[in-house]
Amino acid sequence: MDTIRVCQVANSVGPTSVPRDIAVAMNRYTDVEATIAGWFTAERFEEDDSITVYDIDAPNTTLGIDRQAVRDTRQILDEHDIVQVHSPHSGTFVKLLAHRMGVPVVSTEQNNHDGFTRKGLIANGLTNPLADCVTCVSEPVKESLRWWEKLFLDDVRVIYNGVQHERLSDTECEEFTLLDDIDVGDESMVVATAAALSEQKAYDVLIPAIDEANSRYAGTIELVAVGEGPLRNELETLAADLGVSDAIHLVGEVPRRDVYCLMAAADIYAMPSRWEGFSVAAIEAIAAGSACVFSDIPEFTEAYKEAALFHQVDDVGGLAIALARLARHDDLRKELSETATEIAPRFFLERIVSEYASLYRELLEQADTASNCSP
Numbered sequence: 001m002d003t004i005r006v007c008q009v010a011n012s013v014g015p016t017s018v019p020r021d022i023a024v025a026m027n028r029y030t031d032v033e034a035t036i037a038g039w040f041t042a043e044r045f046e047e048d049d050s051i052t053v054y055d056i057d058a059p060n061t062t063l064g065i066d067r068q069a070v071r072d073t074r075q076i077l078d079e080h081d082i083v084q085v086h087s088p089h090s091g092t093f094v095k096l097l098a099h100r101m102g103v104p105v106v107s108t109e110q111n112n113h114d115g116f117t118r119k120g121l122i123a124n125g126l127t128n129p130l131a132d133c134v135t136c137v138s139e140p141v142k143e144s145l146r147w148w149e150k151l152f153l154d155d156v157r158v159i160y161n162g163v164q165h166e167r168l169s170d171t172e173c174e175e176f177t178l179l180d181d182i183d184v185g186d187e188s189m190v191v192a193t194a195a196a197l198s199e200q201k202a203y204d205v206l207i208p209a210i211d212e213a214n215s216r217y218a219g220t221i222e223l224v225a226v227g228e229g230p231l232r233n234e235l236e237t238l239a240a241d242l243g244v245s246d247a248i249h250l251v252g253e254v255p256r257r258d259v260y261c262l263m264a265a266a267d268i269y270a271m272p273s274r275w276e277g278f279s280v281a282a283i284e285a286i287a288a289g290s291a292c293v294f295s296d297i298p299e300f301t302e303a304y305k306e307a308a309l310f311h312q313v314d315d316v317g318g319l320a321i322a323l324a325r326l327a328r329h330d331d332l333r334k335e336l337s338e339t340a341t342e343i344a345p346r347f348f349l350e351r352i353v354s355e356y357a358s359l360y361r362e363l364l365e366q367a368d369t370a371s372n373c374s375p
């Protein structure tokens with residue numbers, strides 16, 4: 001079979017997006033030629049010289065599509081053998097267009113469907129039967145598909161997200177100054193997290209848990225959170241009301257290199273999410289050898305049960321106990337770090353994209369067979 005040309009499509013594409021990581025790794029580790037398309041936006045990133053990035057620039061309106069977006073998408077699809085969609089909104093339109101053009105489609109479910117809006121759930125569920133294969137980034141995501149979504153799906157598989165481990169190991173952190181810049185105490189235990197300031201990520205649990213953990217620990221525990229989002233003002237107010245503003249550092253967006261350096265420098269990594277698909281930040285923390293504390297949602301317990309401590313969702317006290325326990329016990333942090341390093345290869349992108357490359361070949365062979373059997 002000639003070189004397979006695949007386009008990864010998402011609502012937006014940037015330096016921290018999963019489709020970007022998959023496309024870059026696909027070109028690096030397989031013989032598949034991958035490109036990326038952003039439905040609304042496509043930001044540039046470090047590897048953009050080695051990969052084609054399309055910016056469809058669809059209108060940011062309620063419907064989110066116009067004639068120009070349709071024309072541009074059709075042209076992109078016409079230049080590829082297969083397309084993989086990652087977002088319910090853009091995926092809905094791309095699945096419809098690809099189906100009409102006879103281009104095989106892989107529809108990837110990146111998040112637990114309990115977190116979908118009703119509109120997104122219906123649009124995604126009605127168009128997924130047009131896909132040749134639906135992949136889910138974890139078994140719990142697959143299980144979250146509604147019964148009526150599964151009714152007309154013939155091929156549903158689980159392929160994890162992954163991390164480009166070379167990027168973690170090659171990161172130079174000698175000039176990393178974030179902790180000094182935000183005045184974290186030299187003797188403080190640093191809890192890091194990297195996530196949007198949103199309801200899903202449960203910062204309203206993490207911040208009071210830091211406060212309670214400090215009452216259980218003889219020293220000082222400080223939180224350093226990278227990421228931005230709609231709840232910033234509420235969370236800053238929460239920290240002020242609890243009297244812990246000095247221990248809570250919401251530093252906003254930082255370069256990806258600094259995220260990796262923070263994971264390496266922190267004593268603990270915490271992610272008390274209410275739901276997930278398969279968090280790339282959590283994978284990166286595991287691959288960085290962090291001592292992790294996660295909420296006990298299946299997406300975390302299934303993957304990292306040997307390598308982290310867990311607490312119930314929305315349980316401030318349970319999270320505080322886990323944080324204080326890790327802060328007190330160096331040997332436990334070391335044990336979790338070593339176990340995390342051992343299991344990390346399961347989630348290296350080199351392995352993940354190889355699975356996708358095999359899937360593409362299988363789907364194209366099926367399409368070729370069907371075409372040859374047509375009267």
